[in-house]
Amino acid sequence: IQLTQSPSSLSVSVGDRVTITCRASQDISNYLAWYQQKPGKAPKLLIYAASTLQSGVPSRFSGSGSGTDFTLTISSLQPEDFATYYCQQLKSYPLTFGGGTKVEIK
């Protein structure tokens, strides 16, 4: 199952609303997770089951979608949110990741 993320990068300002999309090549129901990765660090789970916020993750992060089209939204970007974001499908092996979206400071 291929995952296509868009955009691959975006330049935004603190306080902006950010939307990242992830499209699956076939129906994965809601077997989708979103991760945040900062340089030199391991990924961090943000969202699982497409729309459920992982414990401890700020409520400005939200996820939506089902089937083949998914969205990660950051309602008001904070300085600590500048990072690369990945989606992952967990419906079937191989457990593929999207290409990543790098969120940079404008």
Add this chain to the structure above:
Amino acid sequence: EVQLLDSGGGLVQPGGSLRLSCAAAGFTFSGYTFTWVRQAPGKRLEWVSTISASGAGTYYADSVKGRFTISRDNSKNTLSLQMDTLSDEDTAVYYCARKAGSSWLYGVDVWGQGTTVTVSS
């Protein structure tokens, strides 16, 4: 504290072997499925292999099948990845990680800090 500690990375020549380890602490290791994920420099995350809680079920990416072997020792709370016939395409940071619950719906919630494997002559 729940944590995973990766180790065993290093520099190896093409065709060589390396064994990665992941030590778990702060939770009941035997109750979880684990996975290895790697990331080549500047590239996306790539799933490598998964092993079930009992160790009876193992799964591999096509790119490593037949060369890598995942295993676990529930008595020592340790996960391993034996990597043979390495090529430069295996150069990456390797992360061990924990499946969050009984279903993959819950994602991968705990990650090691990563260990770097460099394949070069």
